[in-house]
Amino acid sequence: xxxxxxxxxxxxxxxxxxxxxxxxxxxxxxxxxxxxxxxxxxxxxxxxxxxxxxxxxxxxxxxxxxxxxxxxxxxxxxxxxxxxxxxxxxxxxxxxxxxxxxxxxxxxxxxxxxxxxxxxxxxxxxxxxxxxxxxxxxxxxxxxxxxxxxxxxxxxxxxxxxxxxxxxxxxxxxxxxxxxxxxxxxxxxxxxxxxxxxxxxxxxxxxxxxxxxxxxxxxxxxxxxxxxxxxxxxxxxxxxxxxxxxxxxxxxxxxxxxxxxxxxxxxxxxxxxxxxxxxxxxxxxxxxxxxxxxxxxxxxxxxxxxxxxxxxxxxxxxxxxxxxxxxxxxxxxxxxxxxxxxxxxxxxxxxxxxxxxxxxxxxxxxxxxxxxxxxxxxxxxxxxxxxxxxxxxxxxxxxxxxxxxxxxxxxxxxxxxxxxxxxxxxxxxxxxxxxxxxxxxxx
Amino acid sequence: xxxxxxxxxxxxxxxxxxxxxxxxxxxxxxxxxxxxxxxxxxxxxxxxxxxxxxxxxxxxxxxxxxxxxxxxxxxxxxxxxxxxxxxxxxxxxxxxxxxxxxxxxxxxxxxxxxxxxxxxxxxxxxxxxxxxxxxxxxxxxxxxxxxxxxxxxxxxxxxxxxxxxxxxxxxxxxxxxxxxxxxxxxxxxxxxxxxxxxxxxxxxxxxxxxxxxxxxxxxxxxxxxxxxxxxxxxxxxxxxxxxxxxxxxxxxxxxxxxxxxxxxxxxxxxxxxxxxxxxxxxxxxxxxxxxxxxxxxxxxxxxxxxxxxx
Numbered sequence: 224x225x226x227x228x229x230x231x232x233x234x235x236x237x238x239x240x241x242x243x244x245x246x247x248x249x250x251x252x253x254x255x256x257x258x259x260x261x262x263x264x265x266x267x268x269x270x271x272x273x274x275x276x277x278x279x280x281x282x283x284x285x286x287x288x289x290x291x292x293x294x295x296x297x298x299x300x301x302x303x304x305x306x307x308x309x310x311x312x313x314x315x316x317x318x319x320x321x322x323x324x325x326x327x328x329x330x331x332x333x334x335x336x337x338x339x340x341x342x343x344x345x346x347x348x349x350x351x352x353x354x355x356x357x358x359x360x361x362x363x364x365x366x367x368x369x370x371x372x373x374x375x376x377x378x379x380x381x382x383x384x385x386x387x388x389x390x391x392x393x394x395x396x397x398x399x400x401x402x403x404x405x406x407x408x409x410x411x412x413x414x415x416x417x418x419x420x421x422x423x424x425x426x427x428x429x430x431x432x433x434x435x436x437x438x439x440x441x442x443x444x445x446x447x448x449x450x451x452x453x454x455x456x457x458x459x460x461x462x463x464x465x466x467x468x469x470x471x472x473x474x475x476x477x478x479x480x481x482x483x484x485x486x487x488x489x490x491x492x493x494x495x496x497x498x499x500x501x502x503x504x505x506x507x508x509x510x511x512x513x514x515x516x517x518x519x520x521x522x523x524x525x526x527x528x529x530x531x532x533x534x535x536x537x538x539x540x541x542x543x544x545x546x547x548x549x550x551x552x553x554x555x556x557x558x559x560x561x562x563x564x565x566x567x568x569x570x571x572x573x574x575x576x577x578x579x580x581x582x583x584x585x586x587x588x589x590x591x592x593x594x595x596x597x598x599x600x601x602x603x604x605x606x607x608x609x610x611x612x613x614x615x616x617x618x619x620x621x622x623x624x625x626x627x628x629x630x631x632x633x634x635x636x637x638x639x640x641x642x643x644x645x646x647x648x649x650x651x652x653x654x655x656x657x658x659x660x661x662x663x664x665x666x
Numbered sequence: 667x668x669x670x671x672x673x674x675x676x677x678x679x680x681x682x683x684x685x686x687x688x689x690x691x692x693x694x695x696x697x698x699x700x701x702x703x704x705x706x707x708x709x710x711x712x713x714x715x716x717x718x719x720x721x722x723x724x725x726x727x728x729x730x731x732x733x734x735x736x737x738x739x740x741x742x743x744x745x746x747x748x749x750x751x752x753x754x755x756x757x758x759x760x761x762x763x764x765x766x767x768x769x770x771x772x773x774x775x776x777x778x779x780x781x782x783x784x785x786x787x788x789x790x791x792x793x794x795x796x797x798x799x800x801x802x803x804x805x806x807x808x809x810x811x812x813x814x815x816x817x818x819x820x821x822x823x824x825x826x827x828x829x830x831x832x833x834x835x836x837x838x839x840x841x842x843x844x845x846x847x848x849x850x851x852x853x854x855x856x857x858x859x860x861x862x863x864x865x866x867x868x869x870x871x872x873x874x875x876x877x878x879x880x881x882x883x884x885x886x887x888x889x890x891x892x893x894x895x896x897x898x899x900x901x902x903x904x905x906x907x908x909x910x911x912x913x914x915x916x917x918x919x920x921x922x923x924x925x926x927x928x929x930x931x932x933x934x935x936x937x938x939x940x941x942x943x944x945x946x947x948x949x950x951x952x953x954x955x956x957x958x959x960x961x962x963x964x965x966x967x968x969x970x971x972x973x974x975x976x
Binding site for chain 2: 434435436438439440441442443444445512553556557558559560561
């Protein structure tokens with residue numbers, strides 16, 4: 224039987240992988256194996272058993288036509304808000320995982336600003352239970368401080384033992400330098416990164432957008448770029464002082480990139496991520512008063528956007544992560560100052576990265592795979608999937624040349640708050656394989 | 667006379683032609699206000715809803731009087747933002763009101779962009795009565811009308827906006843409007859109350875009142891939002907008044923008569939001293955009278971501007 228795309232298309236969920244399946248005609252790109260060439264790939268019982276030129280004539284199992292497709296180790300989005308527990312109206316572990324698979328990801332890290340927050344073993348276990356049996360691996364990020372209040376350290380060792388892969392108070396900064404210092408010191412015992420939401424909240428309180436010419440014209444309260452930069456500078460110094468691992472979440476300004484670049488030259492253990500919306504959009508789009516231009520950190524200027532692209536190109540920026548932040552229609556369809564911060568990103572990340580970075584010749588496919596798979600796994604001290612015989616099949620498959628239009632009605636996320644509706648992108652997710660399951664994108 | 671714009675959302679997005687049309691039309695309505703019978707049948711049968719989500723006395727009464735003098739049917743609604751926030755969404759509220767068949771909405775709200783939001787979801791004509799720190803177009807139009815009335819024209823005149831510029835919708839609309847008609851615009855105030863990169867709008871920034879007084883034809887003195895002292899934007903009212911308050915003594919540096927304007931409500935003794943506010947050069951109350959005429963012009967023109975009844 225030939226397995227066509229139609230057979231396994233399903234909005235209902237993940238499908239079991241046929242016991243024997245041949246991915247025919249795709250280009251394998253795996254920087255860890257130093258491979259970038261057309262090879263067929265045979266999977267049996269979820270494991271890669273053969274790589275190379277394989278004739279489908281004599282093959283007994285299913286065949287998935289992968290001509291023109293690129294097959295890479297499964298991608299990990301290390302910055303996702305799954306909203307469960309507490310805000311199931313916006314997203315759940317189940318719908319967020321479907322959105323991830325639809326967008327080409329086989330793994331996500333979920334951020335701890337849930338209700339209750341991920342600051343106890345029970346909540347970590349709850350999320351693990353909710354994602355059991357899923358194609359998408361869900362890696363919880365635990366809170367740095369109890370209730371994410373920035374006052375007392377959470378029980379970090381226990382949280383890590385239960386399955387937390389990093390700690391972060393994401394959504395809020397750790398304003399106390401003393402607490403941040405202790406968190407960095409303590410995190411060294413379990414070799415996890417501390418992920419910083421870098422924002423001096425005394426400077427950004429009441430802000431709605433980047434501070435600058437556009438905020439002046441729009442009469443909106445500004446959030447100055449320096450509020451991010453001084454926190455990154457502080458935390459780089461603390462990381463140096465404590466010799467701990469520090470990861471900057473959603474970096475957004477030119478000076479922030481420069482701070483990380485200099486810190487890396489000095490050998491300080493700092494890494495960082497950028498979102499597709501920050502390397503694509505700028506504050507000028509806020510002139511529309513579309514609340515899907517409201518996010519934190521805010522969209523910055525063209526100078527910042529170019530510096531982010533440069534940082535991606537020269538390797539200062541390690542990772543692309545979406546900061547997928549679902550909000551309900553009625554919350555976003557509000558007055559600008561009352562609308563919550565954040566947009567969804569799982570289903571547009573791949574297309575934006577290929578359109579804005581790969582097709583503009585800023586980064587190669589290998590670099591793209593590094594930023595979406597190899598480095599996020601490395602930063603989190605997790606094993607990155609590999610494409611070699613004997614490995615578990617954990618794959619992201621996409622068509623780098625296919626043009627498509629972003630249609631929020633096709634999203635599997637529970638929310639649709641995106642500024643990219645109707646955008647034409649080049650590069651489209653095709654399918655993901657993981658945990659002996661397959662999902663073909665319905666975008 | 668007709669407008670090219672369907673709404674009056676701000677002076678940023680509106681063509682210069684429309685600004686001139688409104689100011690010219692307001693002139694004839696201003697004459698009507700001096701008649702014993704001030705009512706015209708122009709908007710008979712039209713329904714205007716005034717939605718005030720922020721407290722207002724002067725602007726609201728001015729709009730209501732303008733509507734009444736044009737014989738519109740009017741409904742006014744005011745609510746505090748906080749109580750509304752908990753209940754139905756703004757969009758649901760305004761769609762419900764529109765479902766009762768109305769023609770125009772005047773809206774004031776503390777969030778920038780609310781007039782734009784209404785223009786997007788409703789089919790009625792929208793007039794921005796002030797959206798947060800963004801724009802207050804009818805205030806700027808009445809300021810421009812008053813300057814034109816007193817000084818003959820706007821082109822080439824030097825107008826200074828003084829004081830609390832940051833997040834002043836009056837300042838922003840004045841800047842957009844005055845630049846479009848060829849005036850020279852200065853802003854002057856404490857550096858903490860002047861928003862970043864405002865000079866990119868083609869205006870000049872000063873921090874010393876005594877430097878601008880010899881240069882200007884008009885001082886438009888903005889209201890100091892007193893709560894800003896809590897935000898640590900300036901140290902004390904005393905220091906503010908000593909350095910930025912407009913006093914008779916300070917005006918002695920003038921080289922020609924200066925028109926004194928203030929959009930109200932005034933903090934007497936802080937941004938403006940009483941002897942200046944009540945002086946012969948002050949046109950503050952005339953601004954208020956002109957406000958009704960300008961708003962009549964806006965309502966009339968947006969409604970179609972066809973029935974020449976006055």
